[in-house]
Amino acid sequence: MDVFAKNKNYRNFTIASFLSGAGNILFYLALITYASKLRNYALAISLISISESIPEILQVFSGYLADRTKNKFKLMVWLAVIRFGLYLIVGILFASGFAGWNLVLTVIVINLMSDIAGSYSGGLQTPLIVAIVGNDDLAEAEGFASGINSIINMIAQFIGSGLLLFMSYSSLAIFNALTFLAAGALFANVGFNYHKNHSQKETVQVNEHGFFKTIALSFKEVRKANGLLTVVLVIALLNGILGTIEPLISIVVAGNKSSMIIGTYSFTIALIGGVMTAGMALGSIVGTKLFKNMSLFTVAIIATALSTAVVGSMLIKNIFICLPVMASLAAFIGTASPKLTQWLVGAVDQDILSSTIGLLNTILIITSPVMTTIFTTITASFNVTTALILLGITSLIVLVITVKVACSINKKPAIEAA
Structure with missing residues (x-):
C-alpha cells in the first residue's frame, strides 16, 4: 500500500494493469453469455475456456520474447493500442449483422490474439516494475497489485x-477497447517520466541467447539459488492443492447438505x-508487509500444514471449520507468491528475468488442472473420501520434504535469506 501511495510511476503503471484486467473480465462475461444462447452452447463455452488458457500456458514463450525486447515501455504502449483496435473490431462485429457461430468463432480468434498480446505485455512489465520500485519494495508492490487485482476481478464479475x-454486447466490447486505450496512455506517461530520470543505457537489458539456451540458463540460475527450485515446486503443489479443493468440497457439500450447507447450496459454493x-487478496496485500521478515520457506511450511488441515476439516464435514482454515491457506499462498517473485529477481540475471x-x-499454472484432473478422476472411480485421504497424504509428503530442505539449508550459514 505504501509503495502505491508514494510512487507515482508505480501507481500509474498498476492502474493501467487494473483497467485492462477489469475490461477483459467484463467482455469475457459478455462473450460467455452470448455463447450460452447458441444451440451447441457447451462446445462454444469450452472453446472460449480453452482460448483463455492457451496464453497462460505460453507464458514461457512470451517471457522469452519480452527479454529480447529493447524498448519495453514503447512496445507495451503499442500492444495496448493493438488490443484497443482488436476489441473495436469486435464491437463493430457485434453491431453488424454478423451472428451465431460465425461471430463466436471470429471473436474467439480475436480474443486469443488479444490475450497473447496481453501475455507478452505482462512479460514486459516485470523487469520494468523492478526498475520502478526497486528490489526491496518488490514483494510489497507485487503483493498489492495481485491482491487488488483479485478483488477487482471479483467485483468486475458482478x-x-x-x-x-x-448494455449491448457491442457496447461492452467497445468499453473493453477503451480500457486498453486508457492503459496505453498511462504506460506512455510512466515511460516518459521514467526516461526523463534514467538514461536509455540503464533501462535496456536484452537477452541475446536462443530460446532453448535461455530456458537452460533459467533453470541453472534457479538451481544455483539454494532451495529456490524446491520452494517453487512446493508453491506449485500448493496451487494445485488449492485448485483441487474447490471441486472436491463442492462434492462433499452436495453429499452432506445437513451439516455443510449455509442457506442454500449455491450460496455455500459462492x-x-x-x-x-478474499484470503488470497488479504495475503497478497497485508501478508507481504506483515511477514516481510519471515523467510519464504517458513511461509511455505505454514501453508503446507494448513493444506493438510483443510483436507482434515473436509473429512470431518464441518463447514464452519473448513471456511476459516481455507481462508488461512489462501492467505499464506497469497503471501508466498510475491515473496517468491522477489527472491527470483535477486537470484536471476535481469536479461532472462x-x-x-x-x-x-x-x-505453477499447469499443476492446478493436472492435480484437479487426477483427484476428480479418483473421486469418480472410487469416492470423494478416498480422493481426500490421498490428497491429505500428498500434503503431508510435501510438508515433510519442505521441512527437511528448510532444515538442511538453515544449517549452511552462507545462505542468502529469502
Missing part, C-alpha cells in the same frame, strides 16, 4: 452481470469461492 441487463479469493518468471508461472 458489475459485468449487471451491465449486461442494459461463499467458499469468495472466502478463498521475464523468461524465468514465464517458465515458472507455466509450472
